[in-house]
Amino acid sequence: MATAPLDDAVAPPPALPLPKTSRGERTRQRILDAAERDIGRRGFSEASISTITQEAAVAQGTFYLYFRSKEDVMRELVLRMGRRLRRHLTQATAGLKDRLEIEKRGLQAFLSFVRDNPNLYRVVAESQFVDEVAYQRYYHDFANNYRQALSEAEGVGQLSPGDAELRAWALMGISDFIGRRYALWDKDASIEAVTEAAFAFISRGIAPKLPEGKAP
Template sequence: MIDAIPAPKSSTPKSSTPKTSRGERTRQRILAAAERQIGERGFAETSVVSITQEAEVAQGTFYVYFRTKEEVLRELVLRMGRRLRRSLTLATAGIEDRLEVERRGIHAFFAFVRDNPNLYRVVAESQFIDEAAYRAYYTDFAASYRIGLEAAVTRGQISPGDAELRAWALMGISDMAGRRYALWERDAAFDAAAEAAFDLVAHGLAPR
């Protein structure tokens, strides 16, 4: 999971855009509360009431910005994409070598998961609530990843191969390893695991 990616696409109309900075702050408080509630309790156990109580806003205020709890979930999936794109872009800015981009990206992804556990869980929850948004999150990511891999092949930095399959496989390595070493083991250092994941990416399983 390395390259900057576009936000997931959705056919669902966007939620209401606040007209004032105060309104935007309120909207962001609702999203932050929903992120914590859904991330910690799960979507089914989270209610509009629990979200508004944590956000310290009236229940009616929720409906000024969002029509449903599902709409909040979709917005949080978009938030995950935006934050992750920024994190990976900053971590790999100015690096020309593709393998070094992969190495830095894996470390950055692990750090992102560690710092945003609830948001990471929200995306996982979305597969059961809005499969279209969940799929778009990953397919859009894979499309951009594929482009970066194809460019690296052209530059002779990595071997030729099926860029689409590679994109999904590399995403899977980061996704599952990040879950294991950065999300589940909250207090353990993950640098060694990130380096081991990169070693697998760079050298595969064949004996050297």
């Protein structure tokens, strides 16, 4: 299946230039940290530049050195989620060669990430109602890399043949809903047990075992 039409979407305005000093960068990060907590807890419409700068303990004027608007901050948080999650997944699966093993460890790492970053997770989910293009871009970028990795694994026989693009989206959907149910809403579920059960589903599906001599 072809990729979805994102090309005709309007690109967001370019981000403001990054701060030139490390002190400026620290301030910018502090504002983003505060926005992550504030938007994550209270939602985009309740959070305001005034509450964000209060939480970050910076003057309101400082905010505008780095961002034009609350929307700007949210877009930056979507990028932050993408960077952090990718780094987290890369570290969790470093050195692994088998795709099924990578899927399993990756899922477990994703669930831990959601439990440790509930606010960031909520901000990204809410971004679809603030800047749908940024949100779609986040998932399409993720899915593109994922699809490629699945295709390669299929090519060397580590996965059964299948539609890699569709599998990427299906696997993201599983992670998202399992993450919401067992890592975000339910703080006590065992990430390990959930990962085992989800991996069983992902690797073998739900069909009963085939009778002997019957091809799948």
